Amino acid sequence: MRIAEGVEWAVHLCGVLGVVPDGYAVPAGRLAEFHDLPPDYLAKHLQALSRAGIVTANRGVSGGYRLARPASRVTLLDITLAIEGSEPAFRCTEIRQQGPCASPPAACKQLCPIAQAFLAAETQWRNALASVTVADIIRTAVSESFDKARRRTFQDWLNGAVK
Amino acid sequence: MRIAEGVEWAVHLCGVLGVVPDGYAVPAGRLAEFHDLPPDYLAKHLQALSRAGIVTANRGVSGGYRLARPASRVTLLDITLAIEGSEPAFRCTEIRQQGPCASPPAACKQLCPIAQAFLAAETQWRNALASVTVADIIRTAVSESFDKARRRTFQDWLNGAVK
Numbered sequence: 001m002r003i004a005e006g007v008e009w010a011v012h013l014c015g016v017l018g019v020v021p022d023g024y025a026v027p028a029g030r031l032a033e034f035h036d037l038p039p040d041y042l043a044k045h046l047q048a049l050s051r052a053g054i055v056t057a058n059r060g061v062s063g064g065y066r067l068a069r070p071a072s073r074v075t076l077l078d079i080t081l082a083i084e085g086s087e088p089a090f091r092c093t094e095i096r097q098q099g100p101c102a103s104p105p106a107a108c109k110q111l112c113p114i115a116q117a118f119l120a121a122e123t124q125w126r127n128a129l130a131s132v133t134v135a136d137i138i139r140t141a142v143s144e145s146f147d148k149a150r151r152r153t154f155q156d157w158l159n160g161a162v163k
Numbered sequence: 164m165r166i167a168e169g170v171e172w173a174v175h176l177c178g179v180l181g182v183v184p185d186g187y188a189v190p191a192g193r194l195a196e197f198h199d200l201p202p203d204y205l206a207k208h209l210q211a212l213s214r215a216g217i218v219t220a221n222r223g224v225s226g227g228y229r230l231a232r233p234a235s236r237v238t239l240l241d242i243t244l245a246i247e248g249s250e251p252a253f254r255c256t257e258i259r260q261q262g263p264c265a266s267p268p269a270a271c272k273q274l275c276p277i278a279q280a281f282l283a284a285e286t287q288w289r290n291a292l293a294s295v296t297v298a299d300i301i302r303t304a305v306s307e308s309f310d311k312a313r314r315r316t317f318q319d320w321l322n323g324a325v326k
Binding site: 001003004005007009012033036084087091092093095096098099101103107113115120122125126132136140141144145147154157 | 167170172174196197198199239255258259261264266271275276277280285287288289291295303307310313317320
């Protein structure tokens with residue numbers, strides 16, 4: 001089981017978009033540049049975020065991406081489901097209904113206890129990711145690793161990137 | 164993100180092995196037959212369970228598989244990690260150290276806050292799976308869907324399968 005690396009990219013870049021001033025956007029190419037990511041592959045993830053309503057894409061010469069709502073209202077779960085899809089990680093294929101001792105359909109009205117246990121665990125995981133917002137990530141990242149010089153470097157980059 | 168179907172198979176079959184009487188084992192072919200699973204593909208998962216110390220393989224004419232410890236001491240997490248590997252689902256690739264605003268190594272002594280959040284969520288998921296044993300699954304499955312006739316069918320199959 002592996003979470004696609006696109007989730008990591010998307011969370012980082014939503015963090016960047018979370019500090020873009022209102023009315024501005026960042027072109028896809030500049031977002032790719034920010035962490036030196038492959039633009040073509042990143043574009044697919046940006047489209048997925050757009051379809052999920054997490055980012056908004058402006059078209060035209062001043063085109064670019066911005067968050068569709070405040071960073072405090074975008075959770076890590078929102079981003080993960082946008083990139084990975086919303087299906088549960090455990091997908092019961094009802095093998096209890098196969099073989100010489102198959103459970104009859106009448107005995108399978110309730111979800112298989114194995115699927116129940118995996119879905120309960122996944123609910124814990126989802127709740128934990130839903131409790132962390134992009135705003136939380138920005139706050140922690142800035143406090144842990146942004147000294148004065150890095151703030152200036154970032155601000156200079158952002159000033160050059162936004163449209 | 165998807166949990167391999169081998170995990171579903173393995174939990175079901177550990178449930179079968181959990182009711183095999185002491186001193187007996189079930190050949191791989193009979194285990195595959197139990198839920199009508201492809202024997203070759205299942206064999207790989209049985210080997211993974213064996214490597215993880217969850218099942219023991221007896222060789223020879225009376226060869227077969229049995230649980231290496233009581234069903235009450237095999238958790239869904241044990242089985243999942245045996246089949247899926249023990250690496251976390253979220254694998255941080257440190258993209259914060261790439262690009263024009265890269266964090267310097269000195270600012271990356273702590274795990275990236277994004278990785279921290281995903282690992283915390285995965286800990287919740289793992290703890291939930293570690294709290295459910297194969298014995299729990301057997302108990303629930305039997306109480307929910309084993310009437311007298313199904314118990315007999317299962318017992319007949321088991322009598323024919325064990326060696």
